[in-house]
Amino acid sequence: MENTQTQPVDINGKHFKRAGFVLVLMLGTFLTIINQTLLVTALPKIMSDLAINAIDAQWLITSFMLISGIMIPASAFFLNTITNRKLFFTAMACFAIGTVICALSTTFNTLLLGRIIQAIGSGMMIPLMQTLMFLVYPAERRGEAMGLVGMVIAFSPAIAPTVSGWIVDFYNWRYLFYIILPIVGINMVLAFFFMKNIINVTKPKVDFFSIFLSSLGVGLLLYGISVAGNVGWQNKTTWISCVLGIVVIILFSSRQFKLAQPFLELRVFKSRMFTLSTIIVAIIFMTMIGSEILLPIYTQSIKGFSALQSGLILLPGAIVLGVISPIAGKLFDTYGVKKISMIGMFILTVATVPFLLLTKDTATWWIVCLYSLRMLGMGFVMMPLATAGINALPNELISHGSSINNTVRQVFASLGAAIMVGVMSASVTRYSNDYVDISLTPLLKGLNSGFMSGFILLAIAFILCFFVKSPTNVKQNE
Structure with missing residues (x-):
């Protein structure tokens, strides 16, 4: 039990319990982030049900990423304009309305509208959670806080294909939204009791x-x-x-x-630690999203697995990441970021090498183990580095740092997917002219090339880690 002195206080100086506040934030963010990749394995069923082509169907994912990315930079302005409690309820209400529209949609345009409204709420929610989590914990426990943030941010999109594959294989795709909706309602009820205002509103001039x-x-x-x-x-x-x-x-x-x-305080980039950590984390996120696209292509197109089986292969890695993220946060609070990030980057980089050598006969258990090892390394490096970067900022710039951090990560995630899939496609085209079996061998070569591009990106991030300083667990300004 926390004593009164260690409990956080709201803007009126009243102490409140951290646990309920954190639970509401994490659950709300989990629900919004999981929707980024929830429809990936459901697209074929949606295409058939709504009689749309692949390009139109892809917009159900692209539009979500696009609108969410547009909203994230504005979050710092919103946090200084309206209370964080009102902003939380606004974000969750937008997400709930969008979810209802998606669940009841009978046409592509209606479903797309619902996804856009969902994304507005998601774009506000992600940096809101990161900022509030940082402020509700004392400086010496911020690694623990960001470990919880990392668990949600990385675990949600990783588990989505498994959940989606199971629901789509046995039920109508609309259940993807029916199941989420009551959980959103429960979280909003909990927020009524546990969500407190902890940020003083400055109401900056609207530009x-x-x-x-x-x-x-x-x-x-x-x-x-x-x-x-x-x-x-x-x-x-x-x-x-x-x-x-x-x-x-x-x-x-x-x-x-x-x-x-x-509107957005870009002077946060004057902090060397913030800039360096933001770049490294963004590169890692690039390879994570890219790998989560390439691996299902391998397991379904080469191995012949179903969407559910493909998702289950990724599930152990998602669980490893979810478990290790808060542990890595506590280690950061104790040992600092240098050693943890170097160990994590080494594990992540080395565990990526075998994916450059995938064959049709690569054992499934070996893929599961390697992917889980990659997630282990990622858990050790991603959130500790992000914590060290934002820790380098004064409190008044944390909301701006969180917004910029999440915007860069969103752009790089899309960029990583485009690069790794683009390299794979180009390699498939090139190798198709050299092999008789044009259905499999060129695709394998393309997948290996796609993972090679991810390995090169990770090697760059590994080198950048050598320039990371080891700040103490006490908040500092550079």
Whole structure:
């Protein structure tokens, strides 16, 4: 039991119990994040039921990532404009409304609308949780807090294919939303009792042009990357969208440095630790999302497994990641980030090598073990580094740091999927001219090449870890 002195306080100076507050945040974020990848294995059934093609169906996932990515940068502004309690209920209400629309949808357009409304809530919820979790724990326990954050952020999309595969194999795809809806309702009831206001609202001046530039820039960049994942980087739409997105983001960034009250405080990048940790974590997230796309392709197309069986292969790794994340957080609080991140990156990088050598005869148990080992390494490095980076910021910049951290991670996750799938597709095309068995061998070569691109990215992140300093577990400013 915590004594009164160690319990957090709200903006009125009243102590409250941390456990209920944390439970509400974690459950709400879990529900929103799991929806990012929940429909991946359900797309074939949805395509058949709603009579749509693969390109239209892909937008049910792409639109969620796109809208969520657009909303994340605005979260820091929202946190300083309205109370965190109101923002939580707003985010969950948007998500609930979107979920109802999805569950009752009978047309593609209705389902797409529901996904967009869901994504608005999700985009607000992810950085909200990270910011509140950081502030509700004392500095010496922030590794533990971020371990819990990492468990939710990484575990949710990892377990989604298993849950989705099971439901789609035995029930209608709409049950993906029916099951989530009552849990959302229960969480909102719990939030009524446990969610407290812990951030003093400063109500900064609204700069609508910054909002426009932020939404347009991130939206164009994510759209271009999404198009690249579907049709390749050589597509004209991909390059035009990505270039325009980068130009608009540069304009947005330039404007923020000129404003007395910036919409998004980019001066957080003056912290070397924050910048370095954000880059490394983003690269790791790239390879995680990319691998979670390539592995089901291997297990279903090469091994001939069902969607449920494919999801079950990923499940042990998801459980390992969920277990190790809070443990890694406690280790961070005790030993700092340097040793933990180096050990984690070494495990993650080495465990990726065998995926470069996959064959049709690779044992399933070996894949499960290797994937679980990768998740073990990821758990040791991802959230401890993110914690060290945000720990380098003063309290008033934590909301901005969380928003930027999550925005970069969202963009890099989409980029990682586009790169690894793009490399795989290009390799399949190249090797198809050299092999007689064009149905399997070129695909295997392509998958190996896709994992090779992930390995190169991890090698870069491993090298960057050598430049990470070992801050103490006491919050510091650089």
